[in-house]
Amino acid sequence: MAPSSQSLNQSAGRAIEINTGRLQRDLLIRRIGKIGLYFNPVFSFFFLWAPIAVLVVFSFNESRSVATFTGITLDWYVNIFTGVLGAESAFSTELLLDSLSNSLIIGFITTLISTVIGTMVAMSLVRSDYPGKRLLDGVLYLPVVIPEITQGISLAVFFNMLFDYWNMLTGQRLYPGLHTVVIGHVAFTISFVAVVVRARLADMNPRLEEAARDLGANEWRTFREVTFPLLLPAIIAGGLLAFTLSLDDFLVTFFTAGSGTNTLPVFVYGLLKLTVTPEINAISTIMVVASTVLIGISLSLQGRNATRG
Amino acid sequence: MAVYDIELRHLVKEFGGAERGKRGYQVRAVDDVNLQIEQGEFFALLGPSGCGKTTTLRMIAGFEHPTSGEILISGRPVQNIPAFHRPVNTVFQDYALFPHMTVFQNVLFGLRMEGTPRTVAAQRVEEALDMVKLGHLAQRKPSQLSGGQQQRVALARALVKRPAVLLLDEPLGALDLKLRKEMQLELKTMQQRVGITFIFVTHDQEEAMTMANRIAVMHNGKVLQMGTARQIYEHPGTRFVADFIGETNFIEGDLVARQAGAGTVKLPDATLIEAQLPPDWSADSGTVTLAVRPERMGIVPEGEEADMPKMPLSVLTGMLVEMNYIGTDTRYTVRLFDRLDIAVREQNVDYEENYDFRVGQTVKIFFPLASASILHRD
Numbered sequence: 225m226a227p228s229s230q231s232l233n234q235s236a237g238r239a240i241e242i243n244t245g246r247l248q249r250d251l252l253i254r255r256i257g258k259i260g261l262y263f264n265p266v267f268s269f270f271f272l273w274a275p276i277a278v279l280v281v282f283s284f285n286e287s288r289s290v291a292t293f294t295g296i297t298l299d300w301y302v303n304i305f306t307g308v309l310g311a312e313s314a315f316s317t318e319l320l321l322d323s324l325s326n327s328l329i330i331g332f333i334t335t336l337i338s339t340v341i342g343t344m345v346a347m348s349l350v351r352s353d354y355p356g357k358r359l360l361d362g363v364l365y366l367p368v369v370i371p372e373i374t375q376g377i378s379l380a381v382f383f384n385m386l387f388d389y390w391n392m393l394t395g396q397r398l399y400p401g402l403h404t405v406v407i408g409h410v411a412f413t414i415s416f417v418a419v420v421v422r423a424r425l426a427d428m429n430p431r432l433e434e435a436a437r438d439l440g441a442n443e444w445r446t447f448r449e450v451t452f453p454l455l456l457p458a459i460i461a462g463g464l465l466a467f468t469l470s471l472d473d474f475l476v477t478f479f480t481a482g483s484g485t486n487t488l489p490v491f492v493y494g495l496l497k498l499t500v501t502p503e504i505n506a507i508s509t510i511m512v513v514a515s516t517v518l519i520g521i522s523l524s525l526q527g528r529n530a531t532r533g
Numbered sequence: 534m535a536v537y538d539i540e541l542r543h544l545v546k547e548f549g550g551a552e553r554g555k556r557g558y559q560v561r562a563v564d565d566v567n568l569q570i571e572q573g574e575f576f577a578l579l580g581p582s583g584c585g586k587t588t589t590l591r592m593i594a595g596f597e598h599p600t601s602g603e604i605l606i607s608g609r610p611v612q613n614i615p616a617f618h619r620p621v622n623t624v625f626q627d628y629a630l631f632p633h634m635t636v637f638q639n640v641l642f643g644l645r646m647e648g649t650p651r652t653v654a655a656q657r658v659e660e661a662l663d664m665v666k667l668g669h670l671a672q673r674k675p676s677q678l679s680g681g682q683q684q685r686v687a688l689a690r691a692l693v694k695r696p697a698v699l700l701l702d703e704p705l706g707a708l709d710l711k712l713r714k715e716m717q718l719e720l721k722t723m724q725q726r727v728g729i730t731f732i733f734v735t736h737d738q739e740e741a742m743t744m745a746n747r748i749a750v751m752h753n754g755k756v757l758q759m760g761t762a763r764q765i766y767e768h769p770g771t772r773f774v775a776d777f778i779g780e781t782n783f784i785e786g787d788l789v790a791r792q793a794g795a796g797t798v799k800l801p802d803a804t805l806i807e808a809q810l811p812p813d814w815s816a817d818s819g820t821v822t823l824a825v826r827p828e829r830m831g832i833v834p835e836g837e838e839a840d841m842p843k844m845p846l847s848v849l850t851g852m853l854v855e856m857n858y859i860g861t862d863t864r865y866t867v868r869l870f871d872r873l874d875i876a877v878r879e880q881n882v883d884y885e886e887n888y889d890f891r892v893g894q895t896v897k898i899f900f901p902l903a904s905a906s907i908l909h910r911d
Contacts, residue, residue: 429627429629431625431626431627431629432629432631432632434594434596434616434623434625434629435623435625435629435630435631435690436631436642437595437596437615437616437617438594438595438596438616438617438621438622438623438691439617439622439642439643439646439690439691439694440617440618440643440646440647440694441617441642441646442615442617445646449642450631453633454632454633
């Protein structure tokens, strides 16, 4: 008989012994672990949010200095919209609204294009099979992981080259502007939309589409009546994500806008070059709130149960 | 030639290989299946998971394209007709109800795709929902229904299209045991009422025997045997079928003589046993496998042979190694030839009057000629 089964035999009917010392030690480890788990999120969130909290708090600070908090005021928010800013700066509400409207236009067009293309990419990745699909699947994440500065520079070089060739071919000179920014933004937001839509699509029961075909719906009606309505929350979520990313983007915009086209982040950066003013804090706070709301909606749409619609 | 509702001719489905452009990796999920199913039949495709039964059903529905062979629906080849043009409808294992539509909209869907006028369609949907007794839940979403109710909606959604054939893929698999038994009878009643041919896929032999007129037992992509529940249970053709349908004892022996429909088998302890031969048997000698159902055997202690019924019997001697009381029956395990364990089941009609068996004692087990069959090799 093997030694292990021998010892098993011996344990049958033996009185239970508990090592109290070891039990005490193990219970202590468990307590420490529980306390650690409780404080872990507190520390993490502190690191994440402390700088932003400071920004928000000082956007309401009465004093111009960032060193002391003297009292609450809404002056800086008012200043943004009345064009009054630190005496030395070239601020005007008109320029601010100009850059904001640029941002919104770019955001809407980017969202529209990248939502359509991103959804198509997701469909093709989940619902069909072709050579190189796995490669495409991997490359899809590239824009998510490669440094944005690389993207910005590569787009700038790309457009430069393109415009040069165009000039050689037609003699026409093209210039960067809103359109190049939109192309740049579409290029990196497609991935985000595709990833979100694909997750939902992969989660969706393929029997639902089969059921539709079984009941007499051709491929187009199956998409329109079943696939699309069930994907819609993910498509909207992906779209909101694209919109937020486009609205907040600085680097890609900076490299593709050329001179004379400002978006809100680029405009704020321009102000910052002069001095950090409380008005910048106020503008930034508004941007934080707007982005948070959009991302919140996006997340809640993604979180919806894929089988419940 | 007779026209069948469904006819499968040399149907083959291979996965992998050519489809993915890779060599060497190929699975024959369905291997030369031939079936003829008549109008109004309740037909079961029975087999363990991976035997090809679901793939066969999916080819009839049009979700998979056969590698070769023909599918005929009412005499018409359909392998190049897409699912949405075939006169068959499917009840899916997980029901596949559209989660964003109400029960009413789910059932209406198929008629909407046909372009049935709205008022006619609405009336037919109501009829279908009444038939499955769900008229009062028409405005609910599928997620607000129980499993059994969802199952009925799936049934109504398929039947409202008035298909030539209804396909059911493990329709009761997700229900608990009690509800499953209820739904088995309900499905059977419904099938008799609407008169539509039902083909259903299951791995549950009891379910197949309860509901189906005819059963095809599948294994490794092939149909091993086809027939009524009684034919398959009483005369299993192969060892796999005998083992899969109910419980069976297998005893190896040598075929020493052959008469009309029966053969004499010599067992390792030199006992001679008479057993039934399959109709298409050809060999005159060689090693064969005998199958005997546990409930077709009797058991008595050694020395009590006088209590055995007065009829021609095969009698084997062995040692009782285990005895389990399981309510309706008592199950005895008897060791033959010092190595082969045989199960014997006796009904506890009057348990108090049974012999006082003890584990370790020598016993006699007996069975009539008709209870032992010789099997084909798989």
